[in-house]
Amino acid sequence: MIPVTRRPPRLFVVSFVYWVLLTYMVAALLWWFIALDKQNRDITNIRLNELRKDEPSYFEKSVAIMEAKKRKTAQYLGEGVTFLALIMFGAVYVYRATRRQFRVSQQQQNFMMAITHELKTPIAVAQLNLETLQKRKLDEDKQQKLISNTLQEANRLNVLCNNILFASQLDAGAYSPTNEEVNFSDLVEGCVDDCRNRFPHRVIIEHIGESIYLTGETLLLQMLVNNLLDNALKYSPKEAPVTITLSEASQRVKLVVSDEGFGVPDSEKKNIFEKFYRSGNENTRKAKGTGLGLYLCKKIVENHNGYISVTDNSPSGSSFAASFPVA
Ligand code: ADP
Numbered sequence: 001m002i003p004v005t006r007r008p009p010r011l012f013v014v015s016f017v018y019w020v021l022l023t024y025m026v027a028a029l030l031w032w033f034i035a036l037d038k039q040n041r042d043i044t045n046i047r048l049n050e051l052r053k054d055e056p057s058y059f060e061k062s063v064a065i066m067e068a069k070k071r072k073t074a075q076y077l078g079e080g081v082t083f084l085a086l087i088m089f090g091a092v093y094v095y096r097a098t099r100r101q102f103r104v105s106q107q108q109q110n111f112m113m114a115i116t117h118e119l120k121t122p123i124a125v126a127q128l129n130l131e132t133l134q135k136r137k138l139d140e141d142k143q144q145k146l147i148s149n150t151l152q153e154a155n156r157l158n159v160l161c162n163n164i165l166f167a168s169q170l171d172a173g174a175y176s177p178t179n180e181e182v183n184f185s186d187l188v189e190g191c192v193d194d195c196r197n198r199f200p201h202r203v204i205i206e207h208i209g210e211s212i213y214l215t216g217e218t219l220l221l222q223m224l225v226n227n228l229l230d231n232a233l234k235y236s237p238k239e240a241p242v243t244i245t246l247s248e249a250s251q252r253v254k255l256v257v258s259d260e261g262f263g264v265p266d267s268e269k270k271n272i273f274e275k276f277y278r279s280g281n282e283n284t285r286k287a288k289g290t291g292l293g294l295y296l297c298k299k300i301v302e303n304h305n306g307y308i309s310v311t312d313n314s315p316s317g318s319s320f321a322a323s324f325p326v327a
Contacts (some may be wrong), residue, residue, distance in 0.1 A: 003020055008318055010077055011102055011172070014098060014258045018091075018094070018095070018098070022091050025087050026084070026087065027063075029080060029083055029087065030083060032080070033076055033077075033080045036076045040072045040073060041069070043069075044066070044068075044069040048062060051065075052214075067236065077191065078281070079273060080153075081313075104276075105215070107274070107275070107277060107278075109278035110276060110278060110291065111290055111291060111292075112322065113270060114278070114289065114290045114291065115160075117288070118156075118160055118250055118288060118289070118290055119160070120155070121153075121288075122154065122156050123157070125149065125150070125153045126150045126153045129146045129147075129149055129150040129153075130150065130182060131205055132146060132179075133146055133147075138301050141200060147238055155198065159226065160231075160290065162223065163223070163290065163292045163293065164290075164292065166220075166296060167275070167292050167295065167296055167299075170296070170299045170303075172198055177217040177220055177303055178205050178217050179215050179216065180216070180217070180218070180227050181213055181214075181327055182213065182214050182217070182327075183210055183211070183212075183213055184212045184214045184221065184253060184255075185211055185212045185246060187221055187222060187225065188208050188225055188255065189206075189208055189219060190208075190222075191225040191226055191229060191312070192204055192208075192229070192244060193231070195226070195229050195230075198224035201238065202233055202241075202242065203240075203241035203242070204229070204241070204244065205242070205243040205244070206243075206245075207243070207245040207247070208244070208245075208246045208265040209246050209247045209248055210244055212247075212253055213249050213326070213327040214253055214324055214326075214327050215304075216303070216304045216324075217303075217307050220300045220303065220304075221300070221304070223296060224255075224297050224300045224301060224322065225255070225257075226298075226321075227246065227293040227294070227296060227297050227298060228257040228320050229242065230293070231259075231263070231294070231320075232257050233259070234289070235261045235287060235290070236259040236261025236262070236268075236317055237260075237261065237319075238261055240259065240260040240261060240317070242257065242258070242259050243258045244256070244257050244258075245257075245258075248326060251325065252323050252324065252325065252326065252327050253279065253323070253325070254321060254322070254323050254324075255321070255322045255323075255324075255326045256321045256322075257319070257320045258274065258313045258316040258317060258319040258320075259313065259315050259318060260313065260315070260317040261317045261318070262316075262317070263312055263313070263316060263317050263318045264279075264310055264312075264318045272294050272310065273294050273295060273297070273298040274291075274295060275291070276290070276291040276295070277294075277295070278290075278291040296319060297320075301322045302325050305324065306322055306325070307322070307323055307326055308320065308321065308322045308323075309321055
């Protein structure tokens with residue numbers, strides 16, 4: 001994998017320029033205030049010196065001069081504080097916008113690296129399997145194993161392409177979901193069966209309420225359930241079970257997918273629904289993925305007037321819950 005070497009120096013240069021400019025602006029403001037205050041004091045002294053001490057209105061005039069000095073000081077102070085507030089407001093705004101921009105570009109680079117890997121691996125595996133089948137006379141068992149492995153990889157490629165396609169369509173507002181009455185119980189059951197076929201050695205426990213309906217789009221809802229199930233299986237050990245629950249109560253339909261895996265740290269719970277977000281580093285991470293799955297889940301749930309959240313599962317792992325209004 002190609003290491004990303006450009007990002008840290010660029011961030012360093014931008015941060016350095018930013019802090020130099022900010023320091024310069026604040027120092028210039030401070031210098032401006034000190035200079036004006038000195039000028040004010042000098043003018044006041046000159047005007048006081050010009051007064052004749054023996055004239056009868058000396059006292060009133062000197063009080064007026066001192067008052068004028070105070071007014072000027074207050075004016076400079078007011079202007080200075082306003083400028084400082086504006087500079088600080090702009091600085092915070094620029095800082096946050098730049099940070100966000102860097103994070104997005106970092107995530108996009110992560111995504112590009114992940115996707116290259118994700119696209120190449122299934123193609124290479126399928127190619128190798130097919131070449132083996134073509135060149136060698138294998139017994140029936142081995143043939144079936146290679147075929148099912150190739151189908152699995154093709155399926156992974158298909159899911160990946162669908163995710164990318166839907167993400168770009170949803171982003172561009174180019175996707176208008178159809179609103180039909182969907183038997184969500186059957187849909188979830190179908191996804192679980194499909195998952196069991198794809199991962200025959202994994203334990204998937206289901207508690208699926210009967211005849212639960214949703215208004216929405218079958219394809220998107222399938223994508224939601226599959227992404228949540230795939231993540232639960234991907235981010236938990238092979239021997240740990242995954243539980244899926246579908247229930248209806250208080251006019252809400254609730255889908256919960258729980259695992260007993262590594263869980264999501266509290267500091268990342270908010271971020272994982274962002275586009276391209278993946279915890280850890282692309283160079284060191286072992287689990288495959290693109291960081292699009294949960295982003296799509298959130299978009300799909302919102303498209304169905306619902307909300308999605310993640311909590312810690314007991315004793316370990318995480319629980320993803322999607323809640324929808326009933327059909
Ligand atoms: P991907 O799985 O392709 O990386 P997702 O958008 O599906 O992208 O997930 C984003 C991140 O959220 C993952 O990289 C992973 O760190 C974390 N995550 C998602 N599901 C789980 C889970 N069930 N357990 C632990 N971490 C998870």
